[in-house]
Amino acid sequence: MFHSRLYRENVMNRFAGRAVIVTGAASGIGEATAKRFGAEGARVTCADVNEAGAEATAAAIREAGGQARGAVCDVSNPDAVKAAVADAVGAYGQLDVLANVAGIGAFQRTTEVTFEQWNRMLSINLTGQFLMCQAALPHILKTVGAIVNVASVAGLKSHPYSAAYCASKGGVVLMTKALAVEYGRKGLRINCVCPGGIETPLIAHFQLPDGVSQAALSRISPLGRMGLPHEVAGTIAFLASEDATYINGASIVVDGGMIA
């Protein structure tokens, strides 16, 4: 149901010779992003805490004629992140692009959020992206490449029952801007995308608390449908490409007009 298109036709080849790491590559937006980079000629490290899923995405890229490797990595673990980035650079000899897609989400009444749940959300969604950026930056500085982080419309506007998720995604938006101004003079570009409701397995985790009406939340865009993973992947690839050389520190909303 959530299979992504492979873009074998009418697709550009903007990443030939480039090496890319995509986190969260086992599923949803990360899977679609890894496949998009693979279809555009990149050598892709498909990283995920789900090792089998990461390898399955890499295998699909290879079967479609691309180059890819699976890599197990929990982005919230500093040692695992350092090892995964070092392995990726060792395998492909360089690193041009980091796409930070891995993330988790859930609706919960704030009074019911445990300390552990709050910390887990922040450590995967925000600290995980920071750790990946920190480990990747020395390599991306050498290739003068680009980083694309995945935030959310929940990082730009309020969502009920989402204090931890909103805090983590708002953090990604501002971390992206901070890195963009820190590294812009060295030629790096660091941007983020802010998807609205996208049809991926993550959506199943966003169940409203008991007794809360669906009217509390509108996830449908004026286009009358949810987004598809490849529609976010295309924006991530654009931001990482030389079609976007004057876009830096931006938060690109990909929500079909939901928060317009």
Ligand SMILES: NC(=O)c1ccc[n+]([C@@H]2O[C@H](COP(=O)([O-])OP(=O)(O)OC[C@H]3O[C@@H](n4cnc5c(N)ncnc54)[C@H](O)[C@@H]3O)[C@@H](O)[C@H]2O)c1
């Ligand atoms: N689907 C949406 O509507 C939506 C909207 C806005 C933002 N996003 C963001 O997009 C990103 C991708 O979400 P998705 O919808 O594709 O979800 P998904 O559940 O389909 O994929 C998320 C992937 O991240 C991986 N992951 C989770 N924890 C990890 C960890 N600690 N280390 C490494 N990998 C880990 C999972 O194994 C999974 O493969 C997330 O950051 C999410 O917050 C999604």
